[in-house]
Structures are given as structure tokens and as C-alpha cells.
Amino acid sequence: MALTPQNSEAFMREVDDAVRQDRLLTFWQRFGRWIIALVIGGLAIFGAWLYWQHHSKTEAQAVSEEMDRVITTAAGGGTPDAKELDRLTQASQPGFRASALLVKAGAAARKGDNKAAIAVYQAMVKDSTLDQPYRDLALIRQTTLEYETLQPQQVVDRLKPLAVEGAPWFGSAGELVAIAYMKMRKTDLAGPLFAAMAKDNNVPQSIRSRARQMAGLLGVDAVETPAEPVK
Numbered sequence: 179m180a181l182t183p184q185n186s187e188a189f190m191r192e193v194d195d196a197v198r199q200d201r202l203l204t205f206w207q208r209f210g211r212w213i214i215a216l217v218i219g220g221l222a223i224f225g226a227w228l229y230w231q232h233h234s235k236t237e238a239q240a241v242s243e244e245m246d247r248v249i250t251t252a253a254g255g256g257t258p259d260a261k262e263l264d265r266l267t268q269a270s271q272p273g274f275r276a277s278a279l280l281v282k283a284g285a286a287a288r289k290g291d292n293k294a295a296i297a298v299y300q301a302m303v304k305d306s307t308l309d310q311p312y313r314d315l316a317l318i319r320q321t322t323l324e325y326e327t328l329q330p331q332q333v334v335d336r337l338k339p340l341a342v343e344g345a346p347w348f349g350s351a352g353e354l355v356a357i358a359y360m361k362m363r364k365t366d367l368a369g370p371l372f373a374a375m376a377k378d379n380n381v382p383q384s385i386r387s388r389a390r391q392m393a394g395l396l397g398v399d400a401v402e403t404p405a406e407p408v409k
Contacts (some may be wrong), residue, residue, distance in 0.1 A: 276302065276312035283319065292323050299323070311346050316351050330358035343374055349381035351390065361400035371400035 263285075266278030283298035298322035303313050321328070323334055333354055340351035352375045359368035372393035375381050377400060381389070393400035 184289055191222055268277075272308050272312075276308045280312070280315070280319075283316075287323060296320055296323050314351075318347055319352070321354060325354065330361040333358040334362075341371065343378060348378060349375055349385040349389075352381075353385055356389075356392070365396050369393055369396035372396065373398045373400040 215307055216279065263282055264280055266274060267282060269275045269278065279298055279302050283295040283302075286292075286298065287295040298317040301317035303320065304306060317336060318340065321333060325333065337351040337355050338349050339345075341355040342348060345351070352371055356368045356371040356375075359365070359371065369392075372389040375389035376386050378386070390400045
């Protein structure tokens with residue numbers, strides 16, 4: 179009995195479906211275990227990533243709380259817990275580690291142990307994993323502690339790259355360099371540097387006041403010129 183067009187189309191669809199099912203079954207038999215393994219592996223990796231994110235966030239919060247306690251204690255003139263401070267100096271976060279090292283060195287200096295403080299600052303200066311502003315600050319503080327034992331030219335060589343307008347530590351580094359210039363009787367260099375610090379609004383007010391006085395003593399105008407009103 180011949181197939182009608184409708185029956186022929188239905189038959190061809192059934193054949194196509196059977197072929198597709200057969201191909202799918204063959205594909206699954208060949209690659210199914212690999213697909214399952216990949217899915218499970220992907221889920222495991224995603225789960226591990228979620229856990230790492232949660233763990234890192236929790237750890238960072240804990241370290242932040244410890245850092246707050248240490249800084250608050252140090253700022254109040256107290257002595258931070260030694261074990262807690264040592265843990266923080268080994269923190270995986272460079273910012274926390276640098277802050278803890280600065281506190282540790284400062285605590286040693288307040289106790290009169292300049293040798294220990296200088297050693298911490300020197301290590302920070304050489305630590306390339308720390309951000310440059312922390313390393314620059316460590317160099318300034320190291321130089322401050324060593325100032326009386328250094329030749330003025332050594333101070334200038336160390337800090338002159340930091341004693342420029344716009345640099346983060348212009349005031350602190352500039353003041354040390356300007357005093358070194360005065361010791362070298364280079365008032366032509368010290369005066370303008372004091373004046374530049376006095377006029378820089380980014381320099382701490384205490385340094386600006388001292389710089390203005392020193393510039394005046396050296397005959398350099400350090401008074402800011404008021405801006406003309408907008409017409």
C-alpha cells in the first residue's frame with residue numbers, strides 16, 4: 179500500500195527523530211562521563227572560589243579590627259600588644275603589613291631603641307611588595323632617626339627626590355633637606371625650598387608655619403599672594 183504524502187512526511191519525521199536519538203545516545207555514551215566530570219569540576223571550582231571570597235573577606239575584616247586596636251593604642255601613647263603587632267606585620271595585605279611595621283618602628287623609637295626602629299624602616303625601604311608611599315615614609319623616618327650621624331650631603335642625596343612640590347611627603351622630606359642645605363651654607367637653596375613648602379596647601383600646617391619663619395629669616399618671601407577676585 180503506497181504512503182500518502184501526509185503519511186510519508188510523518189514517516190520521515192519519525193526516521194529523523196530516530197536518527198537524532200541514535201546520534202545523541204552515541205554521543206552521550208562516548209562523551210557523557212567527560213561532560214559530567216567537567217560539570218562537577220566546574221561546580222567544585224566555583225564553590226572553592228565562593229569559599230575563598232568569603233574567607234578572604236572575613237580574614238580582612240578581622241585584620242582590620244586588629245589594626246584599628248593597634249593604631250588606637252599607639253596613638254594614645256600606649257604600647258600595642260606585641261603578639262598582635264607581630265601577627266599584623268606578617269599580614270598578607272601589604273597595606274596592613276606596612277601600617278603595622280610603621281607602628282612597630284615608632285613604638286621602638288619611643289622606647290629609645292633607635293637601632294631596632296631603623297632596622298624596621300630599612301627593611302620597609304627595601305620591600306618591593308609595599309606601595310611606594312609607605313617605603314618613602316619609612317626612608318624619611320629612618321633618615322630622621324639617623325639625622326645627627328649623617329653628613330648633610332647624605333641627607334640631600336637620600337631625600338631630594340621626595341622634596342619636590344606635588345610629592346606625597348614634600349613637607350617632611352623638604353624640611354630635612356632644607357636644614358641640610360643650611361648646614362652646608364647653601365642658603366640660596368634652603369630659602370626657596372622653605373618658601374615653596376610654606377605656600378603649598380598640601381603640606382601640614384605645622385611644617386608650613388616653620389617653613390614660613392625660616393624662609394623669612396633667610397630673606398625669601400613666603401607669603402602667599404591672594405588670588406584676584408573674579409569679576
